[in-house]
Amino acid sequence: MQKATAVDVTNSRIFHRQTRSVLPIVAHGDGPYVVDTNGRRYLDASGGAAVSCLGHNHPSVIEAIKQQLDRIPYAHTAFVTSEPAEQLADVLVSVAPEGMERVYFVSGGSEAVETALKLARQYFVEIGQPQRRHFIARRQSYHGNTLGALAVGGNQWRRQQFEPLLIETHHISACYSYRDQQKTESDEQYGLRVADELQQKIEELGPDSVIAFVAEPVVGATAGVLPAAPGYFKRVREICDRYGVLLILDEVMCGMGRTGTLFACEQEGVNPDLVTVAKGLAAGYQPIGALLASGRIYDAIRDGSGFFQHGHTFMGHPTVCAAALATQNVIREENLLDNVKQQGAALMHALQHQFGQHPHVGDIRGRGLFIGMELVADRETKAPFDPTLAVHAAIKREAMTAGLMCYPMGGTIDGRRGNHILIAPPFIIDETHVEEIVTKLNTAISAAIT
Numbered sequence: 001m002q003k004a005t006a007v008d009v010t011n012s013r014i015f016h017r018q019t020r021s022v023l024p025i026v027a028h029g030d031g032p033y034v035v036d037t038n039g040r041r042y043l044d045a046s047g048g049a050a051v052s053c054l055g056h057n058h059p060s061v062i063e064a065i066k067q068q069l070d071r072i073p074y075a076h077t078a079f080v081t082s083e084p085a086e087q088l089a090d091v092l093v094s095v096a097p098e099g100m101e102r103v104y105f106v107s108g109g110s111e112a113v114e115t116a117l118k119l120a121r122q123y124f125v126e127i128g129q130p131q132r133r134h135f136i137a138r139r140q141s142y143h144g145n146t147l148g149a150l151a152v153g154g155n156q157w158r159r160q161q162f163e164p165l166l167i168e169t170h171h172i173s174a175c176y177s178y179r180d181q182q183k184t185e186s187d188e189q190y191g192l193r194v195a196d197e198l199q200q201k202i203e204e205l206g207p208d209s210v211i212a213f214v215a216e217p218v219v220g221a222t223a224g225v226l227p228a229a230p231g232y233f234k235r236v237r238e239i240c241d242r243y244g245v246l247l248i249l250d251e252v253m254c255g256m257g258r259t260g261t262l263f264a265c266e267q268e269g270v271n272p273d274l275v276t277v278a279k280g281l282a283a284g285y286q287p288i289g290a291l292l293a294s295g296r297i298y299d300a301i302r303d304g305s306g307f308f309q310h311g312h313t314f315m316g317h318p319t320v321c322a323a324a325l326a327t328q329n330v331i332r333e334e335n336l337l338d339n340v341k342q343q344g345a346a347l348m349h350a351l352q353h354q355f356g357q358h359p360h361v362g363d364i365r366g367r368g369l370f371i372g373m374e375l376v377a378d379r380e381t382k383a384p385f386d387p388t389l390a391v392h393a394a395i396k397r398e399a400m401t402a403g404l405m406c407y408p409m410g411g412t413i414d415g416r417r418g419n420h421i422l423i424a425p426p427f428i429i430d431e432t433h434v435e436e437i438v439t440k441l442n443t444a445i446s447a448a449i450t
C-alpha cells in the first residue's frame with residue numbers, strides 16, 4: 001500500500017486546529033529543516049511558534065532524553081524530586097534576572113502564566129493583603145489560551161467568545177510605536193507616556209487593590225514582535241514599586257535566548273517579581289514551561305502557609321527536565337547566543353534590504369532572531385489590508401509551497417485589522433539559511449499579494 005503523503009483533516013480522527021485543511025505529514029527533522037513524508041524540505045524559519053531553537057535533531061538533547069528514559073521516565077513530584085529537575089532549577093536561577101530564586105516547573109506557556117497569576121494572588125493573601133484582586137495587562141498581548149491566561153491576554157478576537165467566562169482584568173495600551181507614537185514625541189517620551197497609563201489604571205482601580213501588571217517584554221504572536229520603547233519598562237517597574245504591585249513578565253515566547261539574551265528583560269534593565277518561560281526552554285524536544293519566582297514571594301509562602309495551593313501531574317517531569325537541561329547546556333557550550341545576535345543582525349539587514357521599501361511592508365522590527373514584519377495595503381498611510389482578504393493565511397500557504405515555514409498572523413492592530421509575519425528561526429542557522437529565508441519569503445509574499 002502506498003504511504004499517505006498528506007492528510008485531509010476532514011478524514012482524520014484528530015480534532016485538528018482547523019477543521020478544513022490539508023496537512024503534510026512530518027517524517028523527520030534535519031537541523032533547521034522539517035522534512036515531510038513526500039521528501040519535501042521546509043526551512044523552519046519560525047521554529048514552529050518560536051520553539052525549535054536547536055533545530056530538529058540535536059544529538060545531545062536526544063541522548064539526554066534517552067538516558068533519562070533508561071533511568072526512569074516519570075515520577076510524581078508529590079513523592080520524589082529528580083536530579084534533572086534539581087539541576088535545571090539551579091541552572092535557571094544562576095542565569096535568571098537578579099532576585100529570582102525558585103523555579104516552578106509546568107508543561108507549557110499557558111500553565112506557567114496560570115501559575116504566575118495564582119502565585120501572585122496567594123502571595124498577597126499570605127502577607128495580609130487579601131483585598132488585592134485586579135490584574136492589569138496590555139491590549140494586543142497574548143499570554144495563553146487557558147481561561148486565566150486568556151483573561152490577561154489583550155487580543156480581542158481570541159477573547160471575544162469566551163468573555164463571559166473570563167476573570168475581570170484591565171488593559172492599558174500596547175507599546176506600539178509604529179502605530180501610536182506621535183510625530184512630536186521622542187521614543188523615550190512615547191515610552192513614558194504609555195507606561196504612565198499603568199499608574200492611571202492603578203489609581204482608577206484603587207491603589208491597594210491591584211495584584212500585578214503582566215506584560216511580554218517583546219510582544220510576540222499577536223502583535224508581530226513589538227519591543228518596548230526605551231525607558232518603558234524602567235518606568236513600569238517604578239510604578240509597580242510605588243504601589244506594591246507585582247511585575248509579571250511573560251517571556252514564554254521572547255525568553256530563553258530568542259532576543260539574544262537568555263531573558264529578554266535583561267535588555268530593559270529591569271528585574272521582574274515573577275517571570276514565565278516555556279517554548280525554547282527545551283527547544284521543543286519535550287513540552288515544558290516554568291515560572292521563576294523572587295525570593296520575596298517564595299519566602300512569603302514558606303513563612304506563611306508553607307504550601308502553594310496549585311500543582312499539576314506532570315510538573316517537574318524528569319525526562320522533560322533532562323531535555324531542557326541538555327538544551328540549556330548546548331546553548332551555553334555552543335555559544336549560541338552569539339549566533340543569535342550575529343545571524344539576527346544579518347537577517348534584519350537582509351530583510352531591510354529586500355523589503356525595506358516594499359509597498360506592502362510597513363515596519364520590520366525585532367531583536368535577535370525574533371523579527372516581525374508588519375504588512376500594509378498602503379505604506380504611506382499605513383492602512384492595513386481588508387481583514388476579509390486574510391493576507392496572512394495566503395502568505396503561510398505560499399510559504400509552505402516555497403518550502404518555508406514562517407508564522408504569519410492577522411489582527412495585529414486590534415485583533416481584527418492588520419497582518420504580520422513572525423520570523424523566529426533556530427539559533428543554529430548560518431548565512432545560507434538567512435539568504436534562503438529572505439528569498440523564499442519574497443516568493444511567498446509576491447505570490448500571496450498580487
Ligand SMILES: Cc1ncc(COP(=O)(O)O)c(C=O)c1O
Nearest residue numbers: 108109110142143144250252253
Ligand atoms: C507570550 C506567550 N505566553 C503564553 C503563551 C502560551 O503558551 P502555550 O501555547 O505553551 O500554552 C504563548 C504562546 O504562544 C506566548 O507567546
